[in-house]
Amino acid sequence: MNPVVKIILQRLALGLLTLFIVSIVIFTAVNMLPGDFAQAILGQGASPEAVEAIRRDLGLDQPPVTRYLQWLGDALRGDLGNSFAQANFSSFVGEGSGGARVTVAQQIAPRFANTMFLAGVTAAIAVPFAVTLGVLAALYRNSAFDKAANVATLTSISSPEFFLAYVLILFLAVLNPVLPSLSNIYADMGFGERLVKTLLPALTLTLVVTAHMMRMTRAAIINLLASPYIEMARLKGIGPMRVIVKHALPNALAPIINVIALNLAYLITGVVVVEVVFVYPGIGQLFVDSVKIRDIPVVQACCLIFAAAYILLNLTADILSIATNPRLRQPK
């Protein structure tokens, strides 16, 4: 068997195991939080009878282990269930007149698509920007440009996301109204308008993720510049830019790809704050809302997506590092 295929299969199997463990941890953690869905949704109206009724309707009166096994059984068949909020809503209506129930998968799908769109736009801006900046910083290392780039990116990564968001809003939406501060995209919106509305959150996230990728690029390249083959290239009389892009960069790709993959995973799982500030209807806000009301089916599904994103992106990164390294591609 091709060693790469073997690695992929191995990692996917390990990934499934990880997902299983994640689902147990999340289920336990949400159950350990004070209050449950019935109490959270009823708020001030949580009379013991009403709480009891909702718990009974949703099966929350069953012991946690039974509930988890039930959920797991359904999930293995590809059914992530109905969110508690939706199920509770149907029982409001009484039997038979519920209309179409929305499943967790249907609820998450459009939000996830929005999150992927934001992550995609951000990656399209941030990855070329960060790598270029890193290459330039390596080329002009220890110059004023290198120091300025380092200070600027480190400042932006050290600031809280919401602060960066407000600074961008101030400069790009309030003082110079060129971009909208609300990113409320919706289904039947044209691509152009959607892109314009997504730009501010994408720029904010770019500022957050650039430093990491840029510094890794710079460090990986500088690390190689001391190697004999680079010295050889220089002695041949090749210009410094060509040395870096043609000779150093291909060998530095593995660590850079790893860092890019980590940051892409962050763009999918960690952008709640930016979503809230820009009112972007992504999966993060749905996740936080669901944790707040202890809507376990939605929380579970979101966590599985987040975990899967990390697993798949790491796997992709490993495969790409193998693909870019002939020594790993053809093991002896």
Add this chain to the structure above:
Amino acid sequence: MVRISRRGLLTSGAAAGVLAASGLPLRAQAKRGGRLVVGLNGANTSDSWDARTHSDIFMNAAGLGTVYDALTEVAADGSLKGELATDWEASSDAKTWTFNLRQGVTFHNGKPFGADDVIESLKMHVGEGVKSAAQPIVSAISEMKKVTDHQVQFVLEQGNADFPYLLSDYHLLMYPAGQIEESIANGIGTGLYKVVSFDPGVRFVGERVDSHYKDGEAGWFDEVEFIAINDITARMNALLTGQVDVITDIDFKTESLLKANPQTSIFEVTGNQHFTFPMLTDVAPFDDVNVRRALKYAVNRQELVDKILLGHGAVGNDHPIGPANQYYFDDLEQTSYDPDQAKFYLKEAGMEGLSVDLSVSNAAFTGATDAAQLYQASAKAAGITINLVQEPADGYWSNVWLKKPWCAAYWSGRPTEDLMFSSAYETGVPWNDTHWDQPRFQELLVKGRTEFDTDKRREIYHEMQKILNEDGGAVIPMYANFVGAKTNKVAHPETIGNVYKVDNARLTERWWMA
């Protein structure tokens, strides 16, 4: 900026004179046209057009305010007028009510509105397993009868003089009979705007219907858009950058930014929403009325209004009836901060050096913990030690409220005195958060329900407010205003409703493009 509340306007002859002299009729500038964009909080991904589940401003403004109608409507000045009902009359015991329905009204799908729709819509709130918040209102009806196509008769189990008021509730929307499921799925009502698109928890767009029975009185916009902005800072930003025209619930801390911007202004009214510190009056030491009175004198109400509400409210007087109620006792003597009086009542109770626990969390109301700390400091001067018990926000309403002897809570208020009292102060009701039982009060409560004579009702409800003020188990230090902000592109009538946020959630009906 000059802010005049409805009550202030009525009681101040000078202001009324100015208004009259200016010769401005209320709707002088109202005109058709334009697109209103509103940023609202209280939106959820589980939102739908089913009014049984409506509970927050986003769906209230979209449901009752825009797409659907109820039988009756509370006007901006607090009076009751017909919406889908034109007029009504009651038997002398207030048990049998006959409503005449508006003729020539059609739903957005063309179906004419009639008596069957009323009966089926109300029946949605009762039945096996249905958990509607309006259930108590509807289940009090023992019989619903279609007299003609445009007349219905209700027989109540107990007389209730406020019955038409209750039918203005935002849960009691009118759906087309036989098509309720379709109506809930697509939003088919009789309101001024029909649904163009609805994305739960994200966005709603409505388009003005071509002809409507409110033409010339309401519904000035061509199109309205609601954007769900639950985050308060994002809402403020959206208004300041001009992406929305109106927002609900502003952030008081950055209010100065709104004031400094000439393009925006704040609108606010004092309604019935009030913040409370309920004590369980069957638990020592709160079973002693002197202790309760001492604690009422030990809180600096004005300080709470100034520091917790930053001036956007009014002091309360330990009863739940607010300025938006018909029989609000305006002239009732105000209980105010007086350490000496507090000490006097403690002495009466024989409990000098009283020490009590107060359970709080910001889940009770915004700033509840800070309010409790201020209370603690002011009570210290009266020789009372208040130990603050910080409770988790999660499960607060289940584990603390109604359970701990003294805690913090809020009430959004009720449109009628009877509904407020019978929700929280009637003996034995589940939400009686003070376990309070006073014979004279309970007697008056029953008497008030069937009394039609306005003067006698005023007498009854004033006495009840006085009893609560002196004897009741809740310290009610403040009313919180309904506050919102708008840009100058939008105009509203001089008087805006104070029963609920943004003109009783009816801004799409009553406001217009300036």
